[in-house]
Amino acid sequence: xxxxxxxxxxxxxxxxxxxxxxxxxxxxxxxxxxxxxxxxxxxxxxxxxxxxxxxxxxxxxxxxxxxxxxxxxxxxxxxxxxxxxxxxxxxxxxxxxxxxxxxxxxxxxxxxxxxxxxxxxxxxxxxxxxxxxxxxxxxxxxxxxxxxxxxxxxxxxxxxxxxxxxxxxxxxxxxxxxxxxxxxxxxxxxxxxxxxxxxxxxxxxx
Amino acid sequence: xxxxxxxxxxxxxxxxxxxxxxxxxxxxxxxxxxxxxxxxxxxxxxxxxxxxxxxxxxxxxxxxxxxxxxxxxxxxxxxxxxxxxxxxxxxxxxxxxxxxxxxxxxxxxxxxxxxxxxxxxxxxxxxxxxxxxxxxxxxxxxxxxxxxxxxxxxxxxxxxxxxxxxxxxxxxxxxxxxxxxxxxxxxxxxxxxxxxxxxxxxxxxx
DNA sequence: TGTACATCAGTGAACGCGCGTTCACTGATGTAC
DNA sequence: TGTACATCAGTGAACGCGCGTTCACTGATGTAC
Numbered sequence: 001x002x003x004x005x006x007x008x009x010x011x012x013x014x015x016x017x018x019x020x021x022x023x024x025x026x027x028x029x030x031x032x033x034x035x036x037x038x039x040x041x042x043x044x045x046x047x048x049x050x051x052x053x054x055x056x057x058x059x060x061x062x063x064x065x066x067x068x069x070x071x072x073x074x075x076x077x078x079x080x081x082x083x084x085x086x087x088x089x090x091x092x093x094x095x096x097x098x099x100x101x102x103x104x105x106x107x108x109x110x111x112x113x114x115x116x117x118x119x120x121x122x123x124x125x126x127x128x129x130x131x132x133x134x135x136x137x138x139x140x141x142x143x144x145x146x147x148x149x150x151x152x153x154x155x156x157x158x159x160x161x162x163x164x165x166x167x168x169x170x171x172x173x174x175x176x177x178x179x180x181x182x183x184x185x186x187x188x189x190x191x192x193x194x195x196x197x198x199x200x201x202x203x204x205x206x
Numbered sequence: 207x208x209x210x211x212x213x214x215x216x217x218x219x220x221x222x223x224x225x226x227x228x229x230x231x232x233x234x235x236x237x238x239x240x241x242x243x244x245x246x247x248x249x250x251x252x253x254x255x256x257x258x259x260x261x262x263x264x265x266x267x268x269x270x271x272x273x274x275x276x277x278x279x280x281x282x283x284x285x286x287x288x289x290x291x292x293x294x295x296x297x298x299x300x301x302x303x304x305x306x307x308x309x310x311x312x313x314x315x316x317x318x319x320x321x322x323x324x325x326x327x328x329x330x331x332x333x334x335x336x337x338x339x340x341x342x343x344x345x346x347x348x349x350x351x352x353x354x355x356x357x358x359x360x361x362x363x364x365x366x367x368x369x370x371x372x373x374x375x376x377x378x379x380x381x382x383x384x385x386x387x388x389x390x391x392x393x394x395x396x397x398x399x400x401x402x403x404x405x406x407x408x409x410x411x412x
Numbered sequence: 413t414g415t416a417c418a419t420c421a422g423t424g425a426a427c428g429c430g431c432g433t434t435c436a437c438t439g440a441t442g443t444a445c
Numbered sequence: 446t447g448t449a450c451a452t453c454a455g456t457g458a459a460c461g462c463g464c465g466t467t468c469a470c471t472g473a474t475g476t477a478c
Contacts, residue, residue: 011421011473032322037465047423049467054421058465092410111322116238117383131384152412157387159410161376162402166368169375173367177323178337181363196368203409204298204365206358217440217454243432253456255434260454264432 016054016064018044023065027108035112037061056121062112063123069106069113070130076102077137090150091141093197096167100193103171110175114168138164163200170196222260222270224250229271233314241318243267262327268318269329275312275319276336282308283343296356297347299403302373306399309377316381320374344370369406376402 012018022043026035037058038048055061080086080098089097103110118128139160145151151159173179174189181187218224228249232241243264244254261267286292286304295303309316324334345366351357357365379385380395387393 015421036463038463046421048465049424050422052466114378114382114384117381132386149412151410154405154410158398158401159405161379161385161387161398162372162405163410165375165379165402166372166406167375168379169371169373169377170367171375172320172378173371173374175323176320178320179367180338181367192364192367195364196371199360199365199368200372200406201409201411203407203411204357204360204369205407205409206355221454242430244430252454254432255457256455258433 012044012046012050015044015046015050019051019054019061020064020068023061024068024106024109027065027112028106032108032111032115035062035065035108055123059119060121060123063119063121063127065109066113067123067127067130069109070127070134072106072109073099073102073113074130074134074137076105077134081141089194090197090201091145092151092163092201093194095138095141096163096193096197097190099167100171100174100189103175104189107175110171114172135160135164163197166196166200167193218250218252218256221250221252221256225257225260225267226271226274229267230274230312230315233271233318234312238314238317238321241268241271241314261329265325266327266329269325269327269333271315272319273329273333273336275315276333276340278312278315279305279308279319280336280340280343282311283340287347295400296403296407297351298357298369298407299400301344301347302369302399302403303396305373306377306380306395309381310395313381316377320378341366341370369403372402372406373399 019040023035023040026039026043030039037051040061041048041051044050051061055064077095077098080094080101081091083094083097086094086097113127113131118124139156142151142156142159142163146153146156170193174182174192177183179187179192182189182192225246229241229246232245232249236245243257246267247254247257250256257267261270283301283304286300286307287297289300289303292300292303319333319337324330345362348357348362348365348369352359352362376399380388380398383389385393385398388395388398
């Protein structure tokens with residue numbers, strides 16, 4: 001018989017990662033308000049004091065969970081870019097769909113990521129860096145679009161900010177159930193994303 | 207001597223309105239997290255139990271403050287629309303500037319207005335109605351733009367949602383200090399609003 | 413290979429705090445006569 | 446016009462709760478010899 005590796009119950013092994021995972025789970029199951037330090041510790045199966053071995057305070061833990069979210073957001077955008085089901089859309093539209101998919105699947109995680117202004121500390125810096133990496137993916141898509149002749153020679157930062165703002169705002173409105181056509185079921189969320197990015201592509205000027 | 211109307215200290219007169227005003231003040235001075243029922247009552251100069259004469263619970267009070275915010279948001283858009291300093295911009299751009307001005311002047315109020323999903327109760331319904339009135343102003347601007355031949359014959363709801371999402375997302379990113387060009391002082395917030403709405407007007411397609 | 417020991421990731425009890433909410437009350441107001 | 450009284454918007458003390466954080470501790474781990 002193989003000597004089964006019995007994980008110790010006292011020493012966790014990788015509590016930091018487990019706490020972040022527990023936070024993600026809580027955000028999904030109970031929402032942002034329920035994601036307290038004590039709840040995260042309980043979800044991870046440790047005492048309320050345990051997280052302090054890995055995080056200075058609750059804000060640092062939240063920042064680490066936000067960082068995780070930015071990583072997943074980037075992955076969602078990359079996955080949508082490569083999604084064959086979206087191949088009829090332009091890369092920028094596919095990226096937007098990825099963003100919206102993450103938002104709709106993780107509404108409270110998104111809220112946490114963009115809750116409040118920037119703060120001090122290493123975890124907050126790491127979260128900001130992860131956010132910039134996600135933004136950089138959008139910038140790459142735009143640059144490539146220019147090379148492929150799909151995108152006008154408008155300054156990339158201006159377009160990236162506008163595209164990010166559009167899809168970010170749309171995601172938050174969707175997540176907040178604030179759009180009447182979606183609430184009534186008249187329009188599917190993804191259709192709205194596509195139509196909005198298309199509008200940004202073609203412009204509203206007569 | 208005229209008989210001066212001495213306001214009673216016991217009976218407030220219009221505590222409901224005073225509580226909403228106190229909430230607005232707290233949002234501006236201390237932020238969203240500090241806007242508790244007890245803090246609002248203290249700011250209004252009454253005991254913590256007094257608000258219960260006017261609101262069922264703290265959520266109803268928050269919804270009433272959000273409603274006030276939507277009213278102010280609509281006013282800010284209408285004011286920008288009529289602002290001679292912005293007369294070189296299109297009506298849609300002016301409306302966006304008004305939105306952004308409200309956001310930058312009242313970041314935590316905006317966060318409250320869009321915090322969390324919809325809830326039950328008369329105050330929440332009133333807040334939603336006020337939000338729809340603000341949205342209706344945008345719809346009017348678009349309809350007028352079509353009549354004036356400035357706006358393409360694209361479905362109004364689609365354009366209204368896209369424009370709202372763009373300016374909403376941009377405002378939240380500005381308010382969260384999440385845009386590097388603004389943080390570094392390279393671009394002024396209003397310039398970003400104008401350039402983004404212009405981009406939505408002209409499109410990014412080559 | 414076996415033992416002593418330093419390390420440090422965990423425990424669990426406790427703390428003070430501010431929160432939302434309740435309840436019996438108080439006193440200013442306005443109306444009926 | 447003056448008085449009795451019903452109304453109801455306020456008080457203030459109290460409640461239970463869950464929060465973030467601390468502290469002395471415990472016990473599993475891995476290393477030195």
